[in-house]
Amino acid sequence: MDASIHIDNLSKSYGTIQALKNINLDIHSGELFGLIGPDGAGKTTLFRLLATLLLPSEGVAKLCGIDSVAEYKKIRSFLGYMPGKFSLYQDLSVIENLEFFATVFNTRIEDNMDMIHDIWVQIEPFKNRLAGKLSGGMKQKLALCCALIHQPKILLLDEPTTGVDSVSRSEFWQMLKGLKKKGITIVVATPYMDEANLCERVALIQDGEILQVNSPAEIVEQFEKDLYSVKSDDNYQTLLDLREFEHTNSVFLFGQNLHFTDTRKQFAEDELKQYLKNKGRSNIVIEKIQASIEDCFMALSTKPEANE
Numbered sequence: 001m002d003a004s005i006h007i008d009n010l011s012k013s014y015g016t017i018q019a020l021k022n023i024n025l026d027i028h029s030g031e032l033f034g035l036i037g038p039d040g041a042g043k044t045t046l047f048r049l050l051a052t053l054l055l056p057s058e059g060v061a062k063l064c065g066i067d068s069v070a071e072y073k074k075i076r077s078f079l080g081y082m083p084g085k086f087s088l089y090q091d092l093s094v095i096e097n098l099e100f101f102a103t104v105f106n107t108r109i110e111d112n113m114d115m116i117h118d119i120w121v122q123i124e125p126f127k128n129r130l131a132g133k134l135s136g137g138m139k140q141k142l143a144l145c146c147a148l149i150h151q152p153k154i155l156l157l158d159e160p161t162t163g164v165d166s167v168s169r170s171e172f173w174q175m176l177k178g179l180k181k182k183g184i185t186i187v188v189a190t191p192y193m194d195e196a197n198l199c200e201r202v203a204l205i206q207d208g209e210i211l212q213v214n215s216p217a218e219i220v221e222q223f224e225k226d227l228y229s230v231k232s233d234d235n236y237q238t239l240l241d242l243r244e245f246e247h248t249n250s251v252f253l254f255g256q257n258l259h260f261t262d263t264r265k266q267f268a269e270d271e272l273k274q275y276l277k278n279k280g281r282s283n284i285v286i287e288k289i290q291a292s293i294e295d296c297f298m299a300l301s302t303k304p305e306a307n308e
């Protein structure tokens with residue numbers, strides 16, 4: 001089966017609030033695709049539309065060539081959906097949750113063990129523990145098992161690594177790579193920009209609009225300006241100073257440094273250092289750096305046309 005997703009001018013409004021605005025997106029069969037954006041960007045709304053839990057205000061979404069509104073029951077038979085909030089039965093044990101979801105899809109755990117085996121071996125020692133008593137990482141793995149119990153062709157994962165430790169995040173992405181080898185189309189929504197690099201392609205989304213769709217490497221390559229790291233004795237005050245600098249194109253705080261772009265083609269490092277010294281800054285360090293996905297997202301989301 002062709003497990004592609006085609007979205008054409010999809011919009012969703014809640015009263016006067018437009019959560020999604022004319023989304024156009026094609027996700028290839030068997031692709032590991034990332035939907036990257038902050039909270040409130042529209043990721044969950046898009047997933048709920050694809051999962052046939054909401055009706056679109058406008059537009060069409062097709063999964064495996066099937067319309068999400070007209071034939072929603074067919075889509076539910078081959079779609080796996082893991083919502084952002086842990087939604088399994090916390091007063092049932094691990095094995096009871098898994099058996100319940102297998103029954104819902106008219107199947108059995110043993111008939112689908114080839115699909116969930118790599119995950120099941122990690123949670124089987126806790127099979128009799130109540131789901132509500134599991135750690136965040138184990139809840140995540142159980143929820144993934146339940147989403148896979150009917151061997152779906154398409155898997156939607158809404159912020160699956162939010163709130164779990166870094167080790168569990170790494171393990172989860174390793175599991176996704178294993179699932180991809182089985183031919184499943186996997187779409188992951190995440191606010192973590194570093195997870196974009198783990199996807200084959202990503203869509204950057206902000207305020208219900210797609211800013212760009214491409215591979216992470218190509219998005220970074222298309223960053224338009226030279227990027228500089230700026231650090232001083234007082235980074236916060238330097239941030240305020242640079243916002244007033246006449247040649248500042250953009251400046252954002254990234255960890256212990258500031259990321260700065262200049263409006264001019266020819267960057268004048270000495271002029272910038274002197275400006276900051278005149279403002280009372282010391283220990284100034286300026287270095288040219290490679291842009292990251294987060295830099296690209298910030299540049300795209302602050303363009304005038306992105307905010308219209």
